[in-house]
Amino acid sequence: MIRLQGHTLDYKIVEEHEIDSIWDDVKGYIAETNDEILNENDVYEWLKTGFYTLWIATPRDSDKILGTMTLEYASYPRHNMCRIVSIAGEMKDWIDDIYILENWAKAQGCHFLGLYGRKGWKKVLKEYNEHCILFRKKL
Numbered sequence: 708m709i710r711l712q713g714h715t716l717d718y719k720i721v722e723e724h725e726i727d728s729i730w731d732d733v734k735g736y737i738a739e740t741n742d743e744i745l746n747e748n749d750v751y752e753w754l755k756t757g758f759y760t761l762w763i764a765t766p767r768d769s770d771k772i773l774g775t776m777t778l779e780y781a782s783y784p785r786h787n788m789c790r791i792v793s794i795a796g797e798m799k800d801w802i803d804d805i806y807i808l809e810n811w812a813k814a815q816g817c818h819f820l821g822l823y824g825r826k827g828w829k830k831v832l833k834e835y836n837e838h839c840i841l842f843r844k845k846l
Contacts, residue, residue: 717767720761762808798831
């Protein structure tokens with residue numbers, strides 16, 4: 708696991724070969740973000756293949772999990788993007804540490820950090836521009 712330190716929390720980036728050892732501890736958080744297109748079983752499969760990356764938030768010097776975040780990488784002809792697929796847990800506890808994810812994504816060669824989310828995200832991600840809203844219809 709890669710460990711990064713925030714203001715009050717630690718962040719652990721879980722590698723593909725470590726997913727099974729931590730899955731029972733994070734599955735419930737990931738299930739909180741289930742919808743009709745993506746559920747915890749789908750996320751598990753993509754974490755195991757490395758298509759998604761799992762971050763967990765813990766208190767400083769503790770292994771108690773406070774929340775999870777899954778990321779994916781998108782490559783475009785001129786840019787790379789790190790995209791937040793899901794976040795579960797108390798966001799208020801870790802929103803001030805978003806710079807850690809931004810710096811890490813930049814170090815991975817990403818030019819942008821993005822996420823799909825509810826309009827409420829606009830209130831806390833003040834430096835982020837709203838470029839689109841995802842609408843969908845089940846066929």
